[in-house]
Amino acid sequence: MGVEGREKVKVLDIGAHALSGQLGKTIQRLRKAYNLSLSELAEQSGVAKSIISQIERNETNPTLATIWRLSQALDVSIERVLSSGDDEPFIDKTTKGDTPILVSDDGKVRLGIIGWIKTVEWLQWYDVNAEPGGVLDSDAHQRGSIECLSVMDGEFEVEVSGQIQRAKAGETLRYRCDRPHSVRCVSSTPGHATMVCILKAAVMD
Template sequence: MLRAVTMGAGKLLGTNLRARRDEQGISLSELARRSGIAKGTLSQLESGAGNPTIETVFSLSNALGVPVSLLLTDSPPSDVVLVRSADIDVLSGEAIDLRLLRRLEHPGGLFEIYNQEIRPDAVQHSDGHPGTEHHVVLTGKMRVTTGGRTEELGAGDYLAFRASGPHHYEAVDGPVRSVLLLEYPPDVYPAPPGPHPVS
């Protein structure tokens, strides 16, 4: 079976955010306190309104202790899944546009695959989050700084690092297209009991 997956980030985020909050039994006020996001903004997001940024979604992920993909995807059951990047809403940050292509869950952990584009003349900062980041540059030149170390990656280059500490990216001499794989070990976001879906 072949199934094309489309994603409306705002509506899915709203639905999933409310579901995760209800599961954990926390109020909007408590989520606002944990995430540093205003209660009114959270209310808008839960209603499917607004245009969430990368920073907002990662703050909510950290506050709820769930992976980003749990907030942004549904789970299409299929043997073959076709994802058209053009059909996926863009999650934008200071310098990066991300499209979540796939969430892969199995007993050994969780993986999220993103189409990542880095815009020139800006730097994308991250305070850190769980897991390991894997980057493969498709076009352009990307500069990554993490753990006091800076590396420049060209087309075909690969870099991996633990993402728990501050890190940032920037495009060098024009835009960058790359694949970002976020890898979470099972002790960070344990898989639920029973069958382990590939979603």
């Protein structure tokens, strides 16, 4: 191995040690979020139970291949597993013009994606603006997901599996979104709300 190769390995080792504290905690929290035992995660990932236990206790620095197998078994991206802690303060700004917009099939509901791209696999949130009568039909998200719709203006109606509930300004609806669901603006004036989707992979202590 040449000097350049040794330097690359050195850098990777330093990075692995820096991530080790957060990595073990992340693996453990994701495993518990899926209610998996060490044995079950070992079976699904092909990584030895003893190795997973060492990773969670921060007693070893796993290879990239091992992290990849664990991320596949936990149904999250490798970036999510490797993401470092939030010790470094920062302020991030997205302008109105840079905010991605999703539009419903009927063109009457607009969702501004105001959530952080780094949390999209476990937490998503949107700024919802709807014309009277606008309908947002959504397919089922991953099993165990919950959606929260907080109304600021107008009135909205949510339908899940034949059950319907309405909310006015100042009210919030929380509902399972791991099955097809619809959100409608039922007021005679435009509706405004925020929508937060907490996916199964969310880390909730």
